[in-house]
Amino acid sequence: MRILLQFPEGLKQEAMKHAKELEKQGNEVFISASPTFGACDLALDEMRNIGADKLIHFGHAEFHHVKENVEYVPYFVDAPTTLLPESLEVLKDHNTISIVTTIQHIHQLDSVKRFYEEHGKRVMIGKPYGFAKNNGQILGCDIGSAASVDKDVDAHVYFGGGMFHPLGALLNTTKPFFVIEPFENKIERIDKYREIYRKRSKGKIMRALKAKGIGILVSTKNGQHNMNLANIIKKKAEEAGLSAEILVANTFDFMSLSNMLEFDAFVNTACPRVSIDDIERTRAPLLSANELMEVLRMKKELIALQK
Numbered sequence: 001m002r003i004l005l006q007f008p009e010g011l012k013q014e015a016m017k018h019a020k021e022l023e024k025q026g027n028e029v030f031i032s033a034s035p036t037f038g039a040c041d042l043a044l045d046e047m048r049n050i051g052a053d054k055l056i057h058f059g060h061a062e063f064h065h066v067k068e069n070v071e072y073v074p075y076f077v078d079a080p081t082t083l084l085p086e087s088l089e090v091l092k093d094h095n096t097i098s099i100v101t102t103i104q105h106i107h108q109l110d111s112v113k114r115f116y117e118e119h120g121k122r123v124m125i126g127k128p129y130g131f132a133k134n135n136g137q138i139l140g141c142d143i144g145s146a147a148s149v150d151k152d153v154d155a156h157v158y159f160g161g162g163m164f165h166p167l168g169a170l171l172n173t174t175k176p177f178f179v180i181e182p183f184e185n186k187i188e189r190i191d192k193y194r195e196i197y198r199k200r201s202k203g204k205i206m207r208a209l210k211a212k213g214i215g216i217l218v219s220t221k222n223g224q225h226n227m228n229l230a231n232i233i234k235k236k237a238e239e240a241g242l243s244a245e246i247l248v249a250n251t252f253d254f255m256s257l258s259n260m261l262e263f264d265a266f267v268n269t270a271c272p273r274v275s276i277d278d279i280e281r282t283r284a285p286l287l288s289a290n291e292l293m294e295v296l297r298m299k300k301e302l303i304a305l306q307k
């Protein structure tokens with residue numbers, strides 16, 4: 001069988017080991033050297049171009065169904081749980097908590113839940129919206145496991161590595177939010193970022209009020225492609241008297257976007273985190289669809305005031 005292997009950056013160092021194992025079984029094996037950001041970003045074009053019978057995507061669970069032959073090999077990591085006793089002190093005023101984590105640590109969720117229950121907490125595990133596949137699992141774009149229980153809990157606890165995942169959940173919830181980061185050996189309350197990101201969003205909206213040309217980003221990645229939304233945005237922008245065009249790429253290069261001087265603002269329809277995490281990488285404001293709607297609403301109000 002002709003097989004293409006795809007690894008996220010953190011696992012690329014193991015690519016040759018897996019390739020050799022599959023070759024020993026008589027397969028013809030290729031390794032994708034492109035960056036990948038999740039199972040929303042399968043190397044389907046490369047698979048087609050080399051005529052591969054199968055793509056094996058390591059490190060992530062299925063994001064959504066594709067018709068191609070794709071096998072997902074999630075990667076589980078045992079995170080140290082030594083910080084859990086210490087976290088009881090910072091959580092002492094919060095009786096009902098939710099716990100969320102990533103696919104890498106989802107196998108530890110039950111034991112973390114049990115720990116808190118044994119120490120008198122009521123623990124709720126929320127349901128994802130659909131892109132994440134396990135209760136309690138979050139993705140940068142699926143924070144349902146936290147948001148679905150936000151009204152019922154006193155606080156949220158993220159157990160796992162990095163800030164990328166909890167940040168998305170933080171911005172879509174309202175309760176105190178604690179990060180237990182076992183690899184950096186730290187416990188942090190991160191609520192302050194809600195206000196920081198709200199101000200950043202407001203700043204982008206104010207800058208975009210002067211925009212005349214709008215570039216709408218559409219990614220060709222399997223799980224990020226949203227041409228319908230782009231068409232709706234283009235129509236709304238044009239109805240408001242702006243010039244709008246749809247810009248297509250697999251991975252957007254921010255230098256190339258910055259070279260497109262006719263656009264004074266960009267609107268993201270791809271990974272929702274692009275318009276949160278990458279806003280300092282473009283010359284012009286990089287808005288979400290909702291932020292553009294706010295720009296159009298404010299523009300309308302300003303025009304009405306001037307009449």
Ligand code: SF4
Pocket residue numbers: 037038039040041139140141142223224270271272273
């Ligand atoms: S957050 Fe972005 S990169 Fe991650 S799975 Fe969702 S769409 Fe893909």
